[in-house]
Amino acid sequence: MRIKEHPILKFNKEKKIKFIFNGQELEGYEGDTIAAALHAQGVKVLGKSLFLHRPRGFYCAIGNCSSCLMTVNGVANVKTCVTDLEEGMVVETQEGKGVIV
Amino acid sequence: MKQAEIVVIGGGPAGLCAAMSAAKSGAGVLIIDRNKSLGGQLVKQTHMFFGSEKQYASTRGIDIPEILLKELAKYKDKVEIKTNSTAVGFYEDGVITVLEKEDKYYKVEPKAVVVATGAYEKFLSFPNNDLPGIYGAGAVQTLMNVHGVKPGNRVLMVGAGNIGLIVSYQLMQAGVKVAAILDAAPKIGGYLVHASKIRRMGVPILTSHTVKEAIGKDFLEKAVVCKVDEKFNPIPGTEITFDVDVMCISVGLTPLNELLAMRGCRMKYVPQLSGLVPVRDENYETTVENIFVAGDASGVEEASAAMVEGYLAGLCAAAKIGYKPDDFYERRKDYMNQLNNLRSGPAARHILAGLDQIRR
Ligand SMILES: Cc1cc2nc3c(=O)[nH]c(=O)nc-3n(C[C@H](O)[C@H](O)[C@H](O)COP(=O)(O)OP(=O)(O)OC[C@H]3O[C@@H](n4cnc5c(N)ncnc54)[C@H](O)[C@@H]3O)c2cc1C
Ligand code: FES
Numbered sequence: 001m002r003i004k005e006h007p008i009l010k011f012n013k014e015k016k017i018k019f020i021f022n023g024q025e026l027e028g029y030e031g032d033t034i035a036a037a038l039h040a041q042g043v044k045v046l047g048k049s050l051f052l053h054r055p056r057g058f059y060c061a062i063g064n065c066s067s068c069l070m071t072v073n074g075v076a077n078v079k080t081c082v083t084d085l086e087e088g089m090v091v092e093t094q095e096g097k098g099v100i101v
Numbered sequence: 102m103k104q105a106e107i108v109v110i111g112g113g114p115a116g117l118c119a120a121m122s123a124a125k126s127g128a129g130v131l132i133i134d135r136n137k138s139l140g141g142q143l144v145k146q147t148h149m150f151f152g153s154e155k156q157y158a159s160t161r162g163i164d165i166p167e168i169l170l171k172e173l174a175k176y177k178d179k180v181e182i183k184t185n186s187t188a189v190g191f192y193e194d195g196v197i198t199v200l201e202k203e204d205k206y207y208k209v210e211p212k213a214v215v216v217a218t219g220a221y222e223k224f225l226s227f228p229n230n231d232l233p234g235i236y237g238a239g240a241v242q243t244l245m246n247v248h249g250v251k252p253g254n255r256v257l258m259v260g261a262g263n264i265g266l267i268v269s270y271q272l273m274q275a276g277v278k279v280a281a282i283l284d285a286a287p288k289i290g291g292y293l294v295h296a297s298k299i300r301r302m303g304v305p306i307l308t309s310h311t312v313k314e315a316i317g318k319d320f321l322e323k324a325v326v327c328k329v330d331e332k333f334n335p336i337p338g339t340e341i342t343f344d345v346d347v348m349c350i351s352v353g354l355t356p357l358n359e360l361l362a363m364r365g366c367r368m369k370y371v372p373q374l375s376g377l378v379p380v381r382d383e384n385y386e387t388t389v390e391n392i393f394v395a396g397d398a399s400g401v402e403e404a405s406a407a408m409v410e411g412y413l414a415g416l417c418a419a420a421k422i423g424y425k426p427d428d429f430y431e432r433r434k435d436y437m438n439q440l441n442n443l444r445s446g447p448a449a450r451h452i453l454a455g456l457d458q459i460r461r
Contacts, residue, residue: 001251003275008147008161011249036248044233044320055319057233061240063135063187064221064357078203081240084137 002040019089034080034091035061035068046070046080047094070094105131105181107418108197108211110188110360113141114404115396116217117169118411119418123215124176126419126426131209132180133199135187140166141219142397143404145242147274148267155439156405163246165404188218191360213391213418216361217411220354220375220397225259228314234321238268238351245275253347257324258282260351261306263291268351269299280343283310285329313340315348324348358398365389373455374400382461383437384417385410393418400459402452409439 003011015030021038028037035046035058045055046068058068063082072078073090076098080091107123109116112134120130138144146162157165173180183201190198197209222237224230234253236244238260241252256277258269261284269279282299287309289296296306309329316323328339355376362368366387367380378400379387386393395414396407413436420429444452 001253003245003249003251005276006249007274009163009246009249013249032248036244036250039244039252040248040250046233049231054231055233056231057320058236059240060222060237061243062221075203082136083203 001042017085017087019085019087019091021091022093028085030085032085033061034070034072034078034083034085034089036081037085038080038091045093048096050096053095069098071098076100102196103131103207103209105129105209105211106422107131107213107215107415108133108209109215109217109415110197111141111217111219111396111398112136112139112182112184113217113219113396113407114143114165114169115219115398115407115411115414116141116215117166117173118408119215119217119393119395119415120180120411121169121173121176122412122415123419123424124173124179124415126416126424126429128179128419128422128424130176130180130415131211132182133186133188133197133209134182134184137185138166139170139182139184142239145239145246146267146404147246147271150404156408156443158405162404169408188360191364193365212422213393215393215395215411215414215418216358216398217394217396217407217414218357218360218398220401221357222350223353223355225312225350225352227312229317230312230315232315232317232321233319234317234346235315235348235350238264238349241347241349242268242271245271245277251275251277252349253345254278255280255343255345256347256349257326257343257345258349258351259312260284260353261286261289261291261296261308262351262353263295264353265349265351266291266295266299268349269304270295270302272349273302273304277347279304280345281305281307281326283307283312283326285309285311285333287331311335312348321346321348354397354401356398356401358394361387361392361394361398364392366392366394369459371400371455371458373451374402374459376401378455378459380459380461384433385414386417386421386461388461391418391421400452400455406440406443406452409436409443412436413440 395410
């Protein structure tokens with residue numbers, strides 16, 4: 001779901017990046033945040049809520065609300081809406097609080 | 102511990118202007134912003150700005166940061182910029198703690214501070230409001246206009262203020278269908294020019310309507326809306342169901358300024374300024390000496406006022422720590438006049454009523 005044509009903006013999406021989401025290889029672009037790359041691939045559920053285990057997606061996309069926390073490269077509670085995607089990143093939906101190593 | 106003369110927290114229009122103004126007076130400035138680039142809310146505003154000439158009216162929001170940064174570059178030996186850096190604490194002894202990316206943590210002890218952290222989006226309560234697919238209007242804008250990703254296929258916009266109307270238009274520019282715009286108020290809040298443009302594109306604007314519930318298993322699939330009476334109570338039997346995969350919540354912003362509360366500045370709830378705001382004097386100095394505020398963090402208004410408040414706060418903060426230029430009083434008067442002009446129209450009446458309540 002990338003925007004192909006736009007009357008005002010041009011998106012310089014050139015360099016592709018491969019990353020792993022829940023064990024599956026996906027593609028994004030350099031400059032994407034993790035949440036944007038996932039959304040572009042149709043992934044909206046980023047985690048589960050703490051107590052009722054309800055699905056969680058992003059909400060503010062500016063690092064304010066913590067609705068988008070995921071486990072990235074083994075590190076829990078990463079705000080994926082403001083964290084840049086990197087080559088080979090391992091991204092997982094987070095259930096519960098996550099463990100701080 | 103890092104030392105700095107003036108720390109500006111937040112590099113949106115208010116913070117950039119505050120930094121520029123302080124540096125122009127000769128003070129050393131450190132700008133801290135948690136985003137990876139500067140410009141705050143402006144980086145996603147593709148429309149031409151309203152306001153007055155001096156504050157870049159008719160320039161697209163996205164082009165304003167570049168103009169400001171170019172101006173700021175003139176003082177580059179005075180200004181240090183830290184992006185990807187969040188101010189996470191502001192303590193009684195004046196120390197600010199900063200988290201850079203996920204792993205670097207340090208303290209800064211400045212002589213004066215300008216807090217220009219902006220605002221955050223309000224939320225709305227209704228059953229299943231936590232489903233993925235229900236996003237803030239600012240988030241939808243960031244996704245589309247910064248990352249080039251569509252939020253979904255069909256959107257229900259909640260809120261017919263300027264932001265709701267503008268984002269609806271931007272969604273259509275990105276090739277996304279807008280099913281309807283609703284607002285609980287009996288009248289459209291935003292400018293009529295925006296509303297007419299959207300109506301001409303075939304999008305209904307339903308006033309006196311609110312969200313009854315969201316439906317979906319893992320993410321939003323449908324939204325049920327209903328009419329409300331003059332006391333905003335739902336009217337049974339008026340439900341309409343929309344097949345939408347995105348609901349965009351645009352019911353206003355509220356100032357983001359917990360750092361000031363944490364530091365011990367006196368705060369007051371002022372509905373006309375959209376929430377809890379710091380009490381301050383006409384120089385935008387809060388009740389704690391040498392701590393200033395500017396922009397939406399001091400009350401939600403718009404970018405034009407945020408910029409002028411920034412210039413004023415930066416000038417006064419620098420003067421307080423010994424950098425008082427010869428033309429201090431002229432500059433200060435000029436900024437105050439600009440603010441008065443911006444707030445002279447009927448649309449700004451509530452802002453003036455709000456400001457009356459927090460003057461120190
Ligand atoms: C859709 C839309 C349309 C608009 N149209 C107009 C218009 O036509 N004309 C107009 O004048 N205004 C308009 N505005 C309003 C304008 O964008 C805002 O009023 C303006 O951006 C406020 O500036 P600011 O500097 O106070 O805050 P912001 O622009 O929000 O900047 C705040 C900055 O602080 C940073 N920050 C926050 N907390 C921290 C922290 N703890 N540590 C470090 N950094 C932090 C953020 O990353 C951000 O960069 C519009 C707004 C929207 C959403
Ligand atoms: S969506 Fe709000 S913090 Fe990421």
